[in-house]
Amino acid sequence: MGIGKLILVDLDTIETSNLSRQMLFRPGDEGRPKAEVAAERLKEMNPYLDIDFFFEKLQKLPMSVYEESDVVVAALDNFNARLDLNKICLRMKKPMVEGGTVGFEGHVQIVIPEGTGLRYKNKKNEIENLVEARLWEITDTEYPDYYRAQREIELLEEEIERIKNARINPIVNKIHREIELVFDWKYAPELLDQTPCYRCLVPIPPADDKLVAACTLKGLPRNRNHCVIKAEVEFEKKYGHKPDLNLNDEVLKLKEIAQIELEKLRERVFDENVPLEERDSLTKEQIEDWKKNIRETFGSDYKFEEIENILGNKIAAIQTVSSVIASVQSQEALKLLFRVNGRNIGAPMDPPYVNYNGIYGQFDHLNILKSDDCLACGKIEGEENVQIVVPFDANVGYIFEAMEISGHVLDSELWMITDPMTKEIYWNPYMPSLKDPDVKLTSLKIKSNDIITLSPLGKALAESEIKKFNVVIAFM
Ligand SMILES: [Zn+2]
Numbered sequence: 001m002g003i004g005k006l007i008l009v010d011l012d013t014i015e016t017s018n019l020s021r022q023m024l025f026r027p028g029d030e031g032r033p034k035a036e037v038a039a040e041r042l043k044e045m046n047p048y049l050d051i052d053f054f055f056e057k058l059q060k061l062p063m064s065v066y067e068e069s070d071v072v073v074a075a076l077d078n079f080n081a082r083l084d085l086n087k088i089c090l091r092m093k094k095p096m097v098e099g100g101t102v103g104f105e106g107h108v109q110i111v112i113p114e115g116t117g118l119r120y121k122n123k124k125n126e127i128e129n130l131v132e133a134r135l136w137e138i139t140d141t142e143y144p145d146y147y148r149a150q151r152e153i154e155l156l157e158e159e160i161e162r163i164k165n166a167r168i169n170p171i172v173n174k175i176h177r178e179i180e181l182v183f184d185w186k187y188a189p190e191l192l193d194q195t196p197c198y199r200c201l202v203p204i205p206p207a208d209d210k211l212v213a214a215c216t217l218k219g220l221p222r223n224r225n226h227c228v229i230k231a232e233v234e235f236e237k238k239y240g241h242k243p244d245l246n247l248n249d250e251v252l253k254l255k256e257i258a259q260i261e262l263e264k265l266r267e268r269v270f271d272e273n274v275p276l277e278e279r280d281s282l283t284k285e286q287i288e289d290w291k292k293n294i295r296e297t298f299g300s301d302y303k304f305e306e307i308e309n310i311l312g313n314k315i316a317a318i319q320t321v322s323s324v325i326a327s328v329q330s331q332e333a334l335k336l337l338f339r340v341n342g343r344n345i346g347a348p349m350d351p352p353y354v355n356y357n358g359i360y361g362q363f364d365h366l367n368i369l370k371s372d373d374c375l376a377c378g379k380i381e382g383e384e385n386v387q388i389v390v391p392f393d394a395n396v397g398y399i400f401e402a403m404e405i406s407g408h409v410l411d412s413e414l415w416m417i418t419d420p421m422t423k424e425i426y427w428n429p430y431m432p433s434l435k436d437p438d439v440k441l442t443s444l445k446i447k448s449n450d451i452i453t454l455s456p457l458g459k460a461l462a463e464s465e466i467k468k469f470n471v472v473i474a475f476m
Contacts, residue, residue: 006052010053014029014031014034022038024041050215053191059084070095071159072094074097079412086111087112089111095111183229194350194370204386212472213233215476216393221261229262234257251308255307266294274290324356328356335347336348351365351471384469385471385472386469387472388471394475395437396437396439410454415457417452424444428447436457451470
């Protein structure tokens with residue numbers, strides 16, 4: 001991660017009770033200094049890390065240790081130590097990240113002392129804060145009209161309140177009483193005892209890269225990820241093996257091919273949007289504008305890391321975020337475990353979905369809804385939604401291929417394909433006239449994002465758990 005050097009300071013020794021909450025300690029470490037053992041274990045995990053440790057009070061450390069540090073992390077268990085460290089950091093002008101937990105509560109406080117030179121706060125927000133503070137201070141004599149306007153607003157608010165009380169609230173209260181009367185038998189079982197399921201949030205699982213890769217030889221890339229996937233296929237054709245992402249040379253070659261595909265994609269989109277016959281009527285600037293727009297839509301030229309990321313899925317996992325999420329999961333598991341066993345140590349989180357944003361350090365609870373037509377927990381049974389990716393010139397036979405790649409092996413002799421809206425039959429294995437796998441989807445007027453239905457016949461009808469596939473077609 002580029003941290004380089006860690007200095008661990010602790011004056012405690014390991015006790016048995018520490019083993020369950022500090023992953024760096026193991027049975028057998030009891031009695032040894034925490035800082036020493038932690039340094040040892042971290043060094044095992046990453047031998048390139050430079051680690052010093054002090055089995056010492058933080059107040060007794062030589063000031064040179066603080067001087068050498070860029071950031072101080074406080075993970076202390078008492079006020080006095082925190083206050084002392086705070087004082088030292090202020091004096092040494094070192095930013096401090098203080099944190100602590102009590103039961104299910106946790107806090108993190110960032111302390112930036114004056115004179116660190118760190119531009120920490122947002123200028124615009126600070127100006128707003130000063131304006132806000134100044135507004136509280138102004139007097140009636142200074143800005144009389146400001147006060148008059150405030151008074152008018154108050155009167156309007158009183159009026160709104162009066163209308164609510166007289167005409168809105170009585171109706172709300174009546175409906176409230178009606179719902180309360182029937183809640184226990186009508187709503188409680190559904191609302192109090194269950195949550196939406198995972199599938200409720202993913203009605204149509206998006207087609208994955210396997211499908212894109214499979215049709216990429218014939219298909220036309222539609223976005224920059226497709227271009228890289230296509231480049232991988234082209235690379236293999238040209239060099240006889242898949243590119244090795246550990247070899248810079250091969251990634252560079254791949255980048256070149258992807259760049260060509262990206263340029264072809266830009267040109268294609270330009271041609272589609274600005275037909276030849278219209279081009280003469282456009283000024284040079286208008287044409288440049290189009291090109292600039294297209295460039296912005298599909299992104300700038302490829303960078304080395306992007307190629308690695310798209311193909312290798314190498315987007316670095318941030319261990320701290322994993323830890324936050326793992327912690328929240330563990331905490332929910334703990335509450336549920338107790339609850340399942342008849343004890344209440346706290347309610348499971350409600351709404352049952354939390355999003356943590358490590359950039360803003362923010363948790364947002366999202367109110368997710370149970371879906372009545374959810375294919376996993378809803379009332380519909382025997383259906384499945386699938387998205388498939390097909391080349392622009394795909395034929396009916398390719399639908400069965402694409403279904404197979406997405407994990408649904410269907411016998412084309414036993415499944416029928418129809419348009420769910422018009423009921424038109426695209427494929428019926430029992431009818432020779434509707435059994436031509438070479439018919440192009442475009443000639444059937446199927447467009448990108450159209451939905452087709454696959455239903456079982458005969459033996460498949462008896463044996464398949466799924467009686468209907470709703471298939472979203474994405475052309476590439
Ligand atoms: Zn569901």
